[in-house]
Each structure stands twice: as structure tokens, then as C-alpha cells.
Amino acid sequence: RLHSFVYAARGLKLLLREHNAWIHLVATICVLIVGIMVSLSPMEWAVVTILIGGVWVAEAFNTAIEYLCNHVTPEQHPHIAHIKDIAAAAVVLAAITAVVGGLCIFVPRIIECISI
DSSP: OHHHHHHHHHHHHHHTTSHHHHHHHHHHHHHHHHHHHTTOOHHHHHHHHHHHHHHHHHHHHHHHHHHHHHHHOSSOOHHHHHHHHHHHHHHHHHHHHHHHHHHHHHHHHHHHHHHO
């Protein structure tokens, strides 16, 4: 069972080599810092955690699909391009969902902090 964690850690290391993962990491850190600054409630933290996790999971699947597609055929192929585009769209959808959810949580909190 411990080998499963070794493989997962190796996967995380590969994921963090991706440029987009670094963008997600910076966004994650910023959200966590602002969340601490505005004192999110436990329920708000739960929602923020789920939203952040959704983006990371989508990015991990997208990266895995890209690796697989590149392995299957390194040449340009219209079906492979569609597969990659749809996987990338999943990340965008997760990110949009996270932004909208984050705005619903953070905007009232930030307004509350400014009003004090």
C-alpha cells in the first residue's frame, strides 16, 4: 500500500513540472493567504478547499491525458487535438467554477473587512 503513495508523489512531482501547475500553485497560495486574512468560517474553508481541489484534479487529469496522447502519437492528429482540447476545457471549466465560487465567498468578506 505504501507504494501507492510513492507513485502518487512521483505523479505530483511530474505535475509540478508543468507551467500551468505553477499558475495554479500561485493562485492556491494567494487564495489561502486571503482566506486567512478575512477569517473564513470552517464551512467557507470547506468550499474553498473543494474548489481548489477541483482545479488541481482537472489539471492532473489534463496533464495525464496530454502525456498519454503524446505517447500514442507524437505527430499532429485531429482526434488527438480534440482530446487535448476537451481535457484543457475541463481545466478551464473547473477554474471558472472556482473563481465564481471564490467570488461568492470572498467579495462579501472583503467588503466586510473594508467596512470595519
